[in-house]
Amino acid sequence: MKKMIIEKITLGITVVSMVAILSGCGNHKEEWAYSHDPAEPVITLSDNGKCTYKGNEYTYSQDDTFITLKDDKGGTIKMRYQMDGDQMTLYEESTYERYGENTDSVVGVWKQDNGWSYQFLPNGEFAEENIFHGHYSVDEDKSCIKLMYDDPIEDAYLYYALNDNELTVAYPWPMVRVK
DSSP, X not given: OHHHHHHHHHHHHHHHHHHHHHHTTTOOEEEEEETTSTTSEEEEEETTSEEEETTEEEXXXXXXXXXXXXXXXXXXXXXEEEEETTXXXXXXXXXXXXXXXXXXXXXXXXXXXXSOEEEEOTTSEEEETTTEEEEEEEETTTTEEEEEESSSOOOEEEEEEEETTEEEXXXXXXXXXXX
């Protein structure tokens, strides 16, 4: 009698555990939002390898430097990130087209169709959206541009790739956990 009760309890625990595992119960998620809009998740990373980024579903892998998203059509998004305690900086890429004379450097005026722009002058000055101004330096070995704003804004480090008349910039967005 005792043995039969123990077997039923063991079977019950096993069945409940299997249902919990198969239904995803206990699946850990990390939700991250832009620090300027902390209530609205931008990216959700789940322990089961699934991810939601800006409303789209992906599978993902992650190392110490990049989060790589894959969609069901074979498309890939590779985003640099950095952790600092409970905060993350996520580098989102966007591409700008050069306006004006072609050079072998980032010097020039760069624009997107949405009106966003950068202007990098030969004297080390820059303008972002023609609103934010300051000085910049370029580390070609690390493919990184350091923006030092005139306004009381923290310096920003942009990773970049230059391809003829296209400048792809990975811009740092401070993220916070959604609670």
